[in-house]
Amino acid sequence: MQRRVFLGLGAAALAGVGLSSVTPRAWASAAQGERRLALFNLHTQEHLNLVYWADGAYISENIDQIDHILRDFRTGEVAKINLRVLDYLNGISEKMALHEPLQIVSGYRSARTNDMLHRRDGDGVAKNSLHTRGMAVDIKLRHTSLENLHKAALATRRGGVGYYPEKFIHVDVGPVRQWRKKT
C-alpha cells in the first residue's frame, strides 16, 4: 500500500507536473521490500538518495555509488563499505523517519589518513580505527539534534556508538558498545 503511494508520487514527478518543490521526497523507504539511503558528504558536497537493496538483494551499482560518496576524500581512495554499515544507517533513518539526508563527517579512511588524524587529534581518532576497514561512519543531521540521532543509533543496536558532543555520532559494526567523548 505504502509502496503504491511512493510510486504514485514518483510518476507525478516524472510526468513533469512541476511538483518538484512541493512533492515530498522519499528520504526513508516507504516499502518493506526496499532499503534506501540519503547521504550528503560535508567535505565534497556530494549527495545521493537511492534504493540500494530491493526484493532481497543488494543493488551493486548503487552500492558502488555509496562506496564512492563514503570514500577517503583526502586521498580519493574508494573502499568497499561493509554492507552491515549501510543497513545500520538505513535502520537509523527508518527509526527516525528522516526527512533529510544523513550528513557524512567521515566514512572510509585509508591507513595513511587515519595515522595523520591520529597524530593530529590524539585519542579522538583510534589508531586502528574501524574507519580504515570500511566498518564505521561518523554522521550528523542538519535539522535534527545530535542527541536524537544518538538515541536512534543506540536503539538500533547494530554495533558501536560513540557520541562526540556538538560534532558527530560515530557508528560502526564492531561489537555492540558505546562511549561518550568528553567535551
Ligand SMILES: [Zn+2]
Ligand atoms: Zn568514527
